[in-house]
Amino acid sequence: MSNETAKTIAWVGNTFFRTGMDELGYRTVHIPIRGQLVFTWDDILRATGEEPFAVVYADRSIAPPLAGVEAYPCLTVFHCIDTHIHSWYPLYAQGFDICLVSLKDHLDRFTPRLKESRLLWFPPIVMDNDVPVEMEKEWDLLFVGKVDPELTPARMKFLGEVARLVPGLHVTQGEYRKLFPRAKVVLNIAERGDLNFRVFEALACGSCLLTPKIEQGLFDLFEEGVHLVSYEPDNAEDLMLKLNMLLADDELRERIARQGNELIENSHRIIHRATTLHNTITEMNVEAAIANRLKAAPLLRRNFLKSIYLHWAEQVALPELQKKYLQAARG
Numbered sequence: 001m002s003n004e005t006a007k008t009i010a011w012v013g014n015t016f017f018r019t020g021m022d023e024l025g026y027r028t029v030h031i032p033i034r035g036q037l038v039f040t041w042d043d044i045l046r047a048t049g050e051e052p053f054a055v056v057y058a059d060r061s062i063a064p065p066l067a068g069v070e071a072y073p074c075l076t077v078f079h080c081i082d083t084h085i086h087s088w089y090p091l092y093a094q095g096f097d098i099c100l101v102s103l104k105d106h107l108d109r110f111t112p113r114l115k116e117s118r119l120l121w122f123p124p125i126v127m128d129n130d131v132p133v134e135m136e137k138e139w140d141l142l143f144v145g146k147v148d149p150e151l152t153p154a155r156m157k158f159l160g161e162v163a164r165l166v167p168g169l170h171v172t173q174g175e176y177r178k179l180f181p182r183a184k185v186v187l188n189i190a191e192r193g194d195l196n197f198r199v200f201e202a203l204a205c206g207s208c209l210l211t212p213k214i215e216q217g218l219f220d221l222f223e224e225g226v227h228l229v230s231y232e233p234d235n236a237e238d239l240m241l242k243l244n245m246l247l248a249d250d251e252l253r254e255r256i257a258r259q260g261n262e263l264i265e266n267s268h269r270i271i272h273r274a275t276t277l278h279n280t281i282t283e284m285n286v287e288a289a290i291a292n293r294l295k296a297a298p299l300l301r302r303n304f305l306k307s308i309y310l311h312w313a314e315q316v317a318l319p320e321l322q323k324k325y326l327q328a329a330r331g
Helices: 018-023 041-048 089-093 104-110 153-165 176-182 197-204 236-247 250-267 270-283 286-315 319-330
Strands: 008-013 027-031 054-058 075-080 098-101 119-121 139-144 169-172 183-187 209-212 229-231
Touching (some): 008 018, 008 041, 027 041, 075 089, 075 286, 089 104, 089 286, 098 104, 098 270, 104 119, 139 236, 176 183, 176 197, 183 236, 197 209, 197 250, 209 236, 229 236, 236 250, 286 319
Parallel strands (some): 008 054, 075 098, 098 119, 139 169, 209 229
């Protein structure tokens, strides 16, 4: 696409792979969300200065920020990540034309209306500044993340068990890009069994990753002993055995780290995810998809979205947001 013919995308929420869409020739206009905001179609028009080709909502894990989305007269995309936290996401997604779901095992929750070709597994994305950096190794095993007895009790308990078996464990918080390269092995914990961003971040930084065996497509993307090493969830002894294997073999550990990083570079950068969405848009009949959704909007509202709008009209404290939700519920 040339600049003169670039299709405008109103990009609401997190940026994620937005720059990749720009690279592919679209013109994205970012509409950031700070705190809780709710946008109507008129709000979108004011923010973009024109009628966009598409509206993308990139998950911010807040109350639904697009009111009346089922009636937006353009292509609509929901980049959905936190399905393990928000049970209403699959219902909300029925008002969109395309849904990109981060957790593979949750795809079947979204099927009432969305066709398979427009309901895509969309694993976490690696940022451009997640790159390997050569640094002296200071720790055998590193975990970077919040450890709090109230907020993350299961994580705290498990790390306590690991610490008793692994004297070389270092637990900290901070900028992972500056911490991961200082460890021989990076530890991941997935309390909810989700395929989290830490898997991709560690591999992108060139680290050897030790992560729990989970579902959600982990082994569809990565091969055990080739790109990473896994341990039985909540099993500190198995973790210790896998770690000792890696620490005893520098060549093996470095090879796994290198191969994991190569896979990230070849398949999981911003441009790869942007290309997936672009190809989906290119292969579908956009006009027909929009027309079919608009025709079905009253039914979609009644069956899926009205209860969500009414719920959040009760939950949000600001009258102007309550009004937008109530208007959306009425259609």
